[in-house]
Amino acid sequence: MQKRTLLKDIASKLGVSTAVVSYVVNGKEKEKRVGKELAEKIRKTAREMNYVPNQIAQSLRKGSTKTIGVIVADIANPFFGNMSRVIENEANKAGYAVIFGSSDENSVKSALLIKTLINRQVDGFIIAPSDNSYEQILELHNRKIPLVLIDRFFQDIDTNYITLNCHAATFEATNYLIEKKFKKIGLIAYQTSMVHIKQRIRGYMDAMKDHGMEDNIRIEEVRHGFVRKDVEEAVVKLVTGDDPCDALLFVTNSLSIAGLYAIHKLGIKVPDQLGVLGFDWNEAFDFFYSPVTHIDQPISEIGKEAVRVLVEEINGSEKKVHMQLKHCFTIKDSCR
Amino acid sequence: MQKRTLLKDIASKLGVSTAVVSYVVNGKEKEKRVGKELAEKIRKTAREMNYVPNQIAQSLRKGSTKTIGVIVADIANPFFGNMSRVIENEANKAGYAVIFGSSDENSVKSALLIKTLINRQVDGFIIAPSDNSYEQILELHNRKIPLVLIDRFFQDIDTNYITLNCHAATFEATNYLIEKKFKKIGLIAYQTSMVHIKQRIRGYMDAMKDHGMEDNIRIEEVRHGFVRKDVEEAVVKLVTGDDPCDALLFVTNSLSIAGLYAIHKLGIKVPDQLGVLGFDWNEAFDFFYSPVTHIDQPISEIGKEAVRVLVEEINGSEKKVHMQLKHCFTIKDSCR
DNA sequence: CTGAAAGCGCTTACAG
DNA sequence: CTGAAAGCGCTTACAG
Numbered sequence: 001m002q003k004r005t006l007l008k009d010i011a012s013k014l015g016v017s018t019a020v021v022s023y024v025v026n027g028k029e030k031e032k033r034v035g036k037e038l039a040e041k042i043r044k045t046a047r048e049m050n051y052v053p054n055q056i057a058q059s060l061r062k063g064s065t066k067t068i069g070v071i072v073a074d075i076a077n078p079f080f081g082n083m084s085r086v087i088e089n090e091a092n093k094a095g096y097a098v099i100f101g102s103s104d105e106n107s108v109k110s111a112l113l114i115k116t117l118i119n120r121q122v123d124g125f126i127i128a129p130s131d132n133s134y135e136q137i138l139e140l141h142n143r144k145i146p147l148v149l150i151d152r153f154f155q156d157i158d159t160n161y162i163t164l165n166c167h168a169a170t171f172e173a174t175n176y177l178i179e180k181k182f183k184k185i186g187l188i189a190y191q192t193s194m195v196h197i198k199q200r201i202r203g204y205m206d207a208m209k210d211h212g213m214e215d216n217i218r219i220e221e222v223r224h225g226f227v228r229k230d231v232e233e234a235v236v237k238l239v240t241g242d243d244p245c246d247a248l249l250f251v252t253n254s255l256s257i258a259g260l261y262a263i264h265k266l267g268i269k270v271p272d273q274l275g276v277l278g279f280d281w282n283e284a285f286d287f288f289y290s291p292v293t294h295i296d297q298p299i300s301e302i303g304k305e306a307v308r309v310l311v312e313e314i315n316g317s318e319k320k321v322h323m324q325l326k327h328c329f330t331i332k333d334s335c336r
Numbered sequence: 337m338q339k340r341t342l343l344k345d346i347a348s349k350l351g352v353s354t355a356v357v358s359y360v361v362n363g364k365e366k367e368k369r370v371g372k373e374l375a376e377k378i379r380k381t382a383r384e385m386n387y388v389p390n391q392i393a394q395s396l397r398k399g400s401t402k403t404i405g406v407i408v409a410d411i412a413n414p415f416f417g418n419m420s421r422v423i424e425n426e427a428n429k430a431g432y433a434v435i436f437g438s439s440d441e442n443s444v445k446s447a448l449l450i451k452t453l454i455n456r457q458v459d460g461f462i463i464a465p466s467d468n469s470y471e472q473i474l475e476l477h478n479r480k481i482p483l484v485l486i487d488r489f490f491q492d493i494d495t496n497y498i499t500l501n502c503h504a505a506t507f508e509a510t511n512y513l514i515e516k517k518f519k520k521i522g523l524i525a526y527q528t529s530m531v532h533i534k535q536r537i538r539g540y541m542d543a544m545k546d547h548g549m550e551d552n553i554r555i556e557e558v559r560h561g562f563v564r565k566d567v568e569e570a571v572v573k574l575v576t577g578d579d580p581c582d583a584l585l586f587v588t589n590s591l592s593i594a595g596l597y598a599i600h601k602l603g604i605k606v607p608d609q610l611g612v613l614g615f616d617w618n619e620a621f622d623f624f625y626s627p628v629t630h631i632d633q634p635i636s637e638i639g640k641e642a643v644r645v646l647v648e649e650i651n652g653s654e655k656k657v658h659m660q661l662k663h664c665f666t667i668k669d670s671c672r
Numbered sequence: 673c674t675g676a677a678a679g680c681g682c683t684t685a686c687a688g
Numbered sequence: 689c690t691g692a693a694a695g696c697g698c699t700t701a702c703a704g
Contacts, residue, residue, distance in 0.1 A: 016675085017674070017675045017676070018675090019676085019677095020673090020675080023674095032673080032674090033673055033674095034673070035673065035674085038674090057680090060680045060681065061679080061680050062680085063680070
């Protein structure tokens with residue numbers, strides 16, 4: 001094993017103290033008024049000896065690891081995969097490394113991840129909080145650990161958050177379906193107490209009510225961990241029988257995909273027999289025989305803002321940022 | 337900010353040395369023969385004061401960070417997203433955290449990521465090496481930094497690697513197409529010097545030759561960073577004109593998707609006018625109007641083995657592991 | 673302009 | 689059985 005160069009190796013080679021070397025390699029030669037030739041000599045030797053600072057030692061000394069912890073539901077889900085990619089890029093640009101963890105919407109896993117990351121002294125967190133993680137987030141908040149929530153938030157914890165304006169998204173989507181003359185619009189959502197889902201449901205309900213269609217409101221809530229099965233049952237329930245829905249609105253990426261599988265299996269023709277409106281983009285939407293009209297989240301903007309706000313809090317900002325960004329609406333063929 | 341509990345806080349509260357406290361919280365009370373009641377008292381106090389060890393300090397002292405660096409081409413690509421998820425789970429089980437980075441198949445980014453992760457003292461690497469990263473991998477190898485390559489490898493660097501047996505995969509796929517009476521089978525690959533792609537091309541060529549079809553070999557190589565455009569041009573070139581291909585074989589996930597877009601756009605009917613065979617699973621394959629027959633990689637096994645082998649090397653194993661796993665073959669409708 | 677020394681929070685060989 | 693002390697590799701206030 002080729003030995004790593006240390007600060008003191010450079011210092012002893014040059015017969016100076018580690019302090020000067022540290023000043024120079026950290027670009028503080030000006031304020032510490034290190035001699036010009038000495039500085040040059042140190043830089044040259046450092047380069048020759050291939051010196052790279054040990055960041056663990058720096059971290060311990062400075063109390064900052066330049067690392068952020070990111071917890072999402074599942075990094076293999078395209079929505080979170082793309083989001084993670086944006087966060088990674090932005091964080092790296094700002095000099096931070098990122099440790100990712102997937103909670104699977106499970107509060108036990110989430111608690112474990114948070115604990116692990118705290119042990120590792122991350123400078124802050126970006127979290128898409130799972131159901132039942134209220135106490136965990138509250139504790140981070142109380143301990144004043146820099147934190148930005150994404151995708152979801154808690155109404156009575158005053159953390160930073162960057163989310164979609166979910167109500168506006170499903171409100172517009174529902175209005176669009178109504179405008180396209182769909183009458184019996186069913187909604188498929190998760191069974192959860194999380195606000196973002198509640199808002200999505202509320203947006204749908206408000207649009208229905210605005211058009212005097214409250215009697216046609218049909219909502220099915222499915223369980224995490226049983227998505228494929230529950231969605232299939234929900235679709236069957238909503239579109240078969242003697243008073244079937246003529247359109248379905250799904251409120252997340254994974255629900256949309258599971259819904260498409262179910263619709264495909266039932267042999268129902270989209271959009272002739274059934275209008276379909278999805279949430280978040282998924283490559284598969286484009287390849288469905290009737291490309292899927294959907295709500296698009298500004299993933300890139302959410303990720304960038306999350307990193308920006310987090311870095312500001314790490315640097316001492318006390319102002320809490322609450323952003324609810326606007327969706328985009330991509331019209332394809334599935335509900336014309 | 338609620339102050340963090342330190343080892344010495346517990347020690348001074350109990351009037352003992354930090355040494356004993358350290359022994360107890362690390363479960364070494366047996367071998368250090370700490371008194372039973374004292375051990376119990378320390379454990380209780382640690383719990384009450386909510387003690388969690390500062391892992392940065394531990395790392396500095398022990399010279400091990402219990403962190404691994406993972407570099408893939410793009411974590412937002414489903415293949416690498418799923419792979420990363422497996423690696424994350426396995427690493428966490430083994431007590432390691434994971435720092436991810438995406439190289440975008442760019443050797444400059446890759447070099448930067450490796451440097452950053454080395455500064456951060458990761459205990460080892462799992463890397464899907466990008467084109468032109470030969471020197472970087474060689475240096476890691478020479479410095480004896482624990483390392484497992486996945487998905488790709490270099491023939492003349494004796495690192496651990498866990499990959500697919502790529503030759504076997506395209507060999508079988510091509511044989512399948514031939515068996516289904518396709519005659520002019522075109523291949524779309526990346527323009528690269530990486531062995532895994534070369535092997536995939538070779539598997540196709542060998543199968544063609546075995547059937548005396550060497551004159552029908554048609555290969556197009558596209559550039560990273562221009563996938564959508566180049567693949568479209570390649571498809572046009574291969575399937576139009578006066579001697580068109582009757583089937584196309586794609587050698588990666590992203591090429592397959594780009595190919596499906598192009599085929600869709602051209603209005604070509606699959607499988608009647610053109611057989612299609614893809615690489616790696618993608619949700620979109622299932623939703624293409626003619627679900628895509630494809631080669632499936634054992635992602636879960638690759639990820640698990642990679643972590644297992646890496647942890648063994650970190651723990652001192654000198655034996656290099658070279659595994660080329662067998663693919664699965666999923667038959668759908670796109671080339672019957 | 674430069675250096676000696678303390679200290680970040682741990683672990684562990686050593687002495688008692 | 690227990691404690692005092694060194695040391696991991698840095699940074700930085702302080703003294704000269």
